[in-house]
Amino acid sequence: xxxxxxxxxxxxxxxxxxxxxxxxxxxxxxxxxxxxxxxxxxxxxxxxxxxxxxxxxxxxxxxxxxxxxxxxxxxxxxxxxxxxxxxxxxxxxxxxxxxxxxxxxxxxxxxxxxxxxxxxxxxxxxxxxxxxxxxxxxxxxxxxxxxxxxxxxxxxxxxxxxxxxxxxxxxxxxxxxxxxxxxxxxxxxxxxxxxxxxxxxxxxxxxxxxxxxxxxxxxxxxxxxxxxxxxxxxxxxxxxxxxxxxxxxxxxxxxxxxxxxxxxxxxxxxxxxxxxxxxxxxxxxxxxxxxxxxxxxxxxxxxxxxxxxxxxxxxxxxxxxxxxxxxxxxxxxxxxxxxxxxxxxxxxxxxxxxxxxxxxxxxxxxxxxxxxxxxxxxxxxxxxxxxxxxxxxxx
Numbered sequence: 001x002x003x004x005x006x007x008x009x010x011x012x013x014x015x016x017x018x019x020x021x022x023x024x025x026x027x028x029x030x031x032x033x034x035x036x037x038x039x040x041x042x043x044x045x046x047x048x049x050x051x052x053x054x055x056x057x058x059x060x061x062x063x064x065x066x067x068x069x070x071x072x073x074x075x076x077x078x079x080x081x082x083x084x085x086x087x088x089x090x091x092x093x094x095x096x097x098x099x100x101x102x103x104x105x106x107x108x109x110x111x112x113x114x115x116x117x118x119x120x121x122x123x124x125x126x127x128x129x130x131x132x133x134x135x136x137x138x139x140x141x142x143x144x145x146x147x148x149x150x151x152x153x154x155x156x157x158x159x160x161x162x163x164x165x166x167x168x169x170x171x172x173x174x175x176x177x178x179x180x181x182x183x184x185x186x187x188x189x190x191x192x193x194x195x196x197x198x199x200x201x202x203x204x205x206x207x208x209x210x211x212x213x214x215x216x217x218x219x220x221x222x223x224x225x226x227x228x229x230x231x232x233x234x235x236x237x238x239x240x241x242x243x244x245x246x247x248x249x250x251x252x253x254x255x256x257x258x259x260x261x262x263x264x265x266x267x268x269x270x271x272x273x274x275x276x277x278x279x280x281x282x283x284x285x286x287x288x289x290x291x292x293x294x295x296x297x298x299x300x301x302x303x304x305x306x307x308x309x310x311x312x313x314x315x316x317x318x319x320x321x322x323x324x325x326x327x328x329x330x331x332x333x334x335x336x337x338x339x340x341x342x343x344x345x346x347x348x349x350x351x352x353x354x355x356x357x358x359x360x361x362x363x364x365x366x367x368x369x370x371x372x373x374x375x376x377x378x379x380x381x382x383x384x385x386x387x388x389x390x391x392x393x394x395x
Contacts, residue, residue: 001347001351001353001354001384002343002346002347002353002354002355002356002384002385003354003384003385004055004056004354004355004356004385005053005054005055005355005356005357005358005376005377005381005384005385006054006055006056006057006058006092006262006355006356006357006358007045007049007054007057007058007357007358007359007360007373008058008059008060008092008094008264008357008359009041009042009045009057009058009059009060009359009360009369010059010060010062010069010070010072010362011038011042011059011060011062011069011070011071011072012038012068012069012070012071012362012363012364013030013034013035013037013038013041013068013071014037014041014365014366015028015068015286015363015365018282018283018285018286018363019281019282019285019286019363020285020289020308020311020314020315020319021311021314021315022282022286022311024289024309024310024311025067025069025289025290025293025309026067026309028066028067028068029066029067030066030067030068034068035065035066035068035071038071038072039072039078041366042059042072042078042082043081043082043085044366044370045057045366045369045370045373046082046085046086046089046091047085047086048370048373048374049089049373049377050086050087050088050089052373052374052377052378052381053377053381053385054089054373054377054381055089055090055355056089056090056091056092056122056355056357057082057089057090057091057092058091058092058093058094058122058124058357059072059075059078059079059091059092059093059094060072060075060094060095061073061074061075061093061095061096061097061100062097062130062133063100063130063132063133063136063137064132064133064136067290069290069362070362075091075093075094075096076093076096076109076110076112076113076121078091079091079093079113079117079120079121080112080113080116080117080121083116083117083118083120083121088120089120090120090121090122091117091120091121091122092121092122092124092204093110093121093122093123093124093125093204094124094126094204094206094226095124095125095126095204095205095206096110096123096124096125096126097126097127097128097133097134098125098126098127098151098154098155098158099127099128099134099137099139099140099141099147099150099151099154100128100133100134100137100139101154103154103155103157103158103161103174104157104158104161104176104192106154106158107157107158107161107162107192108192108193108194110123110196110201111162111192111194111195111196112194114196114197114198114201115194115196115197118197119197119198122202122204123201123202123203123204124203124204124205124226125151125155125158125203125204125205125223126205126206127147127148127151128141128147129141129294129295129296130294134147148213148214149172149173150173152217153171153172153173153174154173154174155217155221156169156171157169157171157174157176159201159221161192161195162192162195162196162199162200162201163199163200165191166189166190166191167189167190167191168188168189168190176190177189177190200222202224203221203222203223203224204223204224204225204226204262205218205223205224205225205226206225206226206227207225207226207227207240207244207261210240210243210244212243212247215243215244215247216247216250216251218247219247219248219250219251219253220251224260224261224262225244225260225261225262226261226262226263226264226357227240227261227262227263227264228263228264228265228330241257241258241261241350242257244260244261245257245259245352248260255352256350256351256352257349257350257351257352257353258349258350258351258352258353258354259352259353259354260352261350261352261353261355262355262356262357263346263350263353263355263356263357264356264357264359265329265330265331265332265356265357265358265359266280266284266287266325266330266331266332266358266359266360266361267331267332267333267339267358267359267360267372267376268280268283268331268332268333268360268372269333269334269335269336269339269372269375269376269379269380270333270334270335271335272334272335273326273333273334273335273338276333276334276335277322277323277326277333280322280331280333280361281322282363283360283361283362283363283364283368284322284325284331284361285314285322285363286361286362286363287361287362287363288308288319288320289308289309290362290363291362292304292305292308293305293308293309297320299320300319300320303317304317304318304319307319329342329346332358336375336376336379336380339376339380340380340383343356343380343383343384344383347384358373358376360372360373
């Protein structure tokens, strides 16, 4: 049963022109001042979500994006800052791209945030998808097998650091601790300082390829899965959902379909479905411009992907439409009662599902995000979690 609502903000700043007819992605180069507006925008969204009863505000870690689409390089730092300016909402790492970190620095930084926020940061790990980011930090991305191998060893280390009072790890990529003398003894184990206050650490990971190896690795560590939302090309297909449920069962956890998952959906509310589709169309198109060349829009030909970078060709390239996304259920567009109906159908099909992330596509202006999240909180959310009471303000 759906009882928890969040939203993913990948970190795009407000853009002057959006959609297929607007500036091509590779031609965007925003000023330092414009790129830095991501922090005030994130805070405005967090404060509204906190006030209106959402559970988790998810953010994405990205780097070097002069184009203005994903501009938050450190989720943990920003989360600690925003936790001091909000009352109750949690901040989700969606996701810390582990190959760009030393695993112990990531473990330390999360543990510090866990202590400083009283447990209001939700851990999340991912393998990455931008070659410009991952490879610049010295980790593999073009070699998918090497990327996964590194990621898995790093996550193994992180969970050892979280869960064991002292630990060692000797693998292909890391020798922890090294065999060195230290203050009169030979170093054999180390301790994470601080360790998280809240154990076991709740951890989430995107379900994209949904390979047996990937799902088994998640289940081994008790990691929960996020399907859809943002750039994630995964989908809540019956095949993927069944595979996840079977994987959990093999690891001793029996769940209903949708258990230990969060489902990401894009949405836009208006008085009619057609009005919602028309209003959301430029956001849908800008989102596709950003993510299709990265492989996150399935079924496109090389010619279609090339056309996305040329405003003169996009309208005649036969690209997917928002109408098709609405028909497929990936986008929910319409008045509140229609959104409730569509979510109720999801709830019926996935009785184990508890968490849904309602997102606004890359390119959506701050004013629209705030309007949409407030409208959803007031007129859709209560159908699933009862009347939302604003948090009490201390005298």
